[in-house]
Amino acid sequence: MSSFQLLCPKCRIPLRESVINRTELAPCTVCAAPLQVEIFPALFRPIQTGRSGEAVLVETESSCFYHPQKKAVMHCEGCGRFLCALCDCELHGQHYCPQCLESGKKKGKIKSIENERTLYDSIALGLAVAPLLLFYVTFLTAPMALYVAIRYWKAPRSIVHRTRIRLVLALIFASLQIAGWVVAVIMITGSHG
Amino acid sequence: MADEPRYKRLTRARSRSRFAVVSAGNSSLWLGPDHLLCIDSTGFTEHYKRFSFRDIQALIVRKTDGYKYWSLALGMVGVFLAIIGAFTGDRVGSLVLFSIAAFFSLCMLLNLALGPTTVCYLQTAVQIELLPSIHRLRKARKVINILRPLIASAQGELAPEEIAARFSGTTAQTAQEPAVADAPPVISPVAPTARDSGEGTNVPPRIVS
Numbered sequence: 001m002s003s004f005q006l007l008c009p010k011c012r013i014p015l016r017e018s019v020i021n022r023t024e025l026a027p028c029t030v031c032a033a034p035l036q037v038e039i040f041p042a043l044f045r046p047i048q049t050g051r052s053g054e055a056v057l058v059e060t061e062s063s064c065f066y067h068p069q070k071k072a073v074m075h076c077e078g079c080g081r082f083l084c085a086l087c088d089c090e091l092h093g094q095h096y097c098p099q100c101l102e103s104g105k106k107k108g109k110i111k112s113i114e115n116e117r118t119l120y121d122s123i124a125l126g127l128a129v130a131p132l133l134l135f136y137v138t139f140l141t142a143p144m145a146l147y148v149a150i151r152y153w154k155a156p157r158s159i160v161h162r163t164r165i166r167l168v169l170a171l172i173f174a175s176l177q178i179a180g181w182v183v184a185v186i187m188i189t190g191s192h193g
Numbered sequence: 194m195a196d197e198p199r200y201k202r203l204t205r206a207r208s209r210s211r212f213a214v215v216s217a218g219n220s221s222l223w224l225g226p227d228h229l230l231c232i233d234s235t236g237f238t239e240h241y242k243r244f245s246f247r248d249i250q251a252l253i254v255r256k257t258d259g260y261k262y263w264s265l266a267l268g269m270v271g272v273f274l275a276i277i278g279a280f281t282g283d284r285v286g287s288l289v290l291f292s293i294a295a296f297f298s299l300c301m302l303l304n305l306a307l308g309p310t311t312v313c314y315l316q317t318a319v320q321i322e323l324l325p326s327i328h329r330l331r332k333a334r335k336v337i338n339i340l341r342p343l344i345a346s347a348q349g350e351l352a353p354e355e356i357a358a359r360f361s362g363t364t365a366q367t368a369q370e371p372a373v374a375d376a377p378p379v380i381s382p383v384a385p386t387a388r389d390s391g392e393g394t395n396v397p398p399r400i401v402s
Contacts, residue, residue, distance in 0.1 A: 004359070009255050009314050017360035025256055034256040038337055041348045043250040044359055047318055115241045123237050158239055160200045160223055160232065
């Protein structure tokens, strides 16, 4: 009995060998959907079972920070706490405790597990450009765009390479809008005075 | 950031929804040093999914008939507008209608030139992820050709005989199994049998398997 599972995306029936690693499309043997399926050795790799910590036998042995009755096998590279095999989370060759992993993810310290970013440069540019259609709204949005651009100048941008061009453009547009409003106010007050 | 990996674009951003006009979210694929990065973006936020080359089990591409239906629809609109334009007495009106018909016909030709549409899935041990940015068969093959050697260098290659053996249910050895067998033995401080036999906890460590 094979342990792997490879299903047809249309009929959800296990695929046959006849459609695997072909250079051309091959029909599913059940639903005849044209498929190209590329499989790799990981498909047949057994799922690794989790390790459980070993009990501390001698009092002088180092124990896990989170499980004092378990023997320490590693230290966390984030906080230095001793960890048992159960608490040891390996990530690209580095070992962390679950708490550091969680905080590293939230604060973005561990880049390889960061799964979300806010694009402040796009927000600033959006605030500076989008309201131009309704000019009166820029009275509010231009200072907001200026604030976002300055406040988040050093904030991480997209994970894929991105320059500061959006922030620069947002600063230019927002400054021009504010300058326009200042000139307009001066002219209005000057004509009334 | 200096410590961030450099990514190379694999596919352009494409909406996750079929009705791209009303959907703000889009998805794109990027190639990292040891993983594939799928970015789901709303324009103001980005969500990242990383697929390590070690963990990718399969890439499944299914050809769909979407491009035929779209081509048919675009062609019909073009023909319809051209017919109306031909029977319109107004010269300017017919010119406008012919222009719109030409635009739709151009879209139809472009759609046909791009080739068959597909849906592509990436399978790992814990998920089957739809990759909406791989929308055309030509692009899917291009991506597979880029990924195949990278995944092979991370996992090794599968021999056709091994695939046949696996699918026929025989117990052929995988490329991964010898590595597991060569792993160092685990040292257990106290074997369960020693405890059960009442030897106490002062029994020296024993090597198990």
